[in-house]
Amino acid sequence: MGFTAIVATFKTKRFLLAPAKAKATSEFGGQLTRTTLGAAPLARSPTLRNNAPASPITLTPGEVPQGWGDPMQQRLSIFGPVLGLVCLISAVSLAQAQQNPKLYVFSSGSLGGFPKAALQIGGQGNIDWAPVSFYVITHPKGNIIFDTGNNDKTITDPDGWWGPLAKGFGLKMTQDDAIPAQLAKIGLKTDDIKYVVVGHLHLDHGGNISQFPNSTLVVQNDELKAAWWPDVGYSLYYIPGDFEATKKMNIIRLEGDLDMFGDGTFRIFRAPGHTPGSQFAVLRLKNTGPVILTSDTVYLKESLDKNLIPPIPGTWSPKGMYEGYQRIRLIRDTEGAQLFMAHDPELFKAAKHAPDFYD
Numbered sequence: 001m002g003f004t005a006i007v008a009t010f011k012t013k014r015f016l017l018a019p020a021k022a023k024a025t026s027e028f029g030g031q032l033t034r035t036t037l038g039a040a041p042l043a044r045s046p047t048l049r050n051n052a053p054a055s056p057i058t059l060t061p062g063e064v065p066q067g068w069g070d071p072m073q074q075r076l077s078i079f080g081p082v083l084g085l086v087c088l089i090s091a092v093s094l095a096q097a098q099q100n101p102k103l104y105v106f107s108s109g110s111l112g113g114f115p116k117a118a119l120q121i122g123g124q125g126n127i128d129w130a131p132v133s134f135y136v137i138t139h140p141k142g143n144i145i146f147d148t149g150n151n152d153k154t155i156t157d158p159d160g161w162w163g164p165l166a167k168g169f170g171l172k173m174t175q176d177d178a179i180p181a182q183l184a185k186i187g188l189k190t191d192d193i194k195y196v197v198v199g200h201l202h203l204d205h206g207g208n209i210s211q212f213p214n215s216t217l218v219v220q221n222d223e224l225k226a227a228w229w230p231d232v233g234y235s236l237y238y239i240p241g242d243f244e245a246t247k248k249m250n251i252i253r254l255e256g257d258l259d260m261f262g263d264g265t266f267r268i269f270r271a272p273g274h275t276p277g278s279q280f281a282v283l284r285l286k287n288t289g290p291v292i293l294t295s296d297t298v299y300l301k302e303s304l305d306k307n308l309i310p311p312i313p314g315t316w317s318p319k320g321m322y323e324g325y326q327r328i329r330l331i332r333d334t335e336g337a338q339l340f341m342a343h344d345p346e347l348f349k350a351a352k353h354a355p356d357f358y359d
């Protein structure tokens with residue numbers, strides 16, 4: 001599988017999505033093929049800053065409006081422009097606030113009561129409670145959901161959908177955890193999501209892809225192959241019904257990294273290790289700064305700190321897993337990025353949860 005076809009497909013798509021803002025199309029080819037940390041440009045897009053409309057208020061000295069002699073009209077004439085200016089400033093700041101990306105943190109129910117050794121070779125004791133994090137990023141160039149949680153069918157039929165893993169991992173889901181209910185917390189519907197980006201397609205990350213049939217899925221091509229035709233011994237965490245919709249969805253198939261909007265605000269990094277096509281994302285927020293959404297490229301902060309990887313089938317490639325850890329450390333340390341890990345209990349508890357947000 002070569003890069004050319006994929007790059008060409010994405011260039012076309014990007015041009016269709018934002019023709020007026022498209023810069024040099026070669027930047028996407030560059031991003032896809034580069035894997036160094038310095039590859040992604042961090043400059044803000046002009047669209048994030050230069051969105052103030054040309055001032056609609058034109059006050060020309062000496063220009064007398066009709067009815068100038070009326071005292072009431074005079075007062076209106078004085079306050080009108082001031083009021084207009086205030087409204088304009090408010091409108092501009094509101095527009096700018098809406099333009100800045102926001103990050104919303106959710107959990108798709110929870111897991112708990114399973115051995116820590118399932119997440120970390122040599123781990124002692126049990127994990128009593130763990131989140132199943134997914135994230136919504138509202139972005140001026142298209143809203144993103146990063147990972148999609150456990151299939152909503154597990155709310156009513158956990159054993160039927162997950163089999164023995166439901167009890168094995170202590171899966172808990174309620175009606176409030178359903179995707180439509182979660183999105184409603186921040187005033188969105190599934191059709192408001194333009195891009196579904198998955199760290200990988202395991203059952204607790206790709207579970208609800210089918211609820212976004214009109215969105216574009218952004219996934220590593222290797223992950224699609226791994227999910228549909230898993231290597232021997234690696235099928236346990238893939239449920240074909242979860243990603244059945246990928247047969248019909250619009251898909252951006254990646255074979256590398258991607259600066260999603262060409263402005264450094266949302267970058268995807270390929271990191272095979274946990275699965276053959278795992279990836280993580282780095283979101284750059286105006287006030288919060290950069291944040292890393294790890295998905296399962298690392299399970300627990302302790303695992304990253306102590307360089308501990310999961311057992312099979314949680315590790316497809318030990319070498320890849322360690323390399324993924326190293327990429328995450330490099331971005332964390334060189335960019336001062338915060339970490340958001342899908343299943344780390346302490347990091348999740350310390351985070352702000354939707355409808356609260358990071359901007």
Ligand SMILES: [Zn+2]
Pocket residue numbers: 200202205237274296
């Ligand atoms: Zn996983």
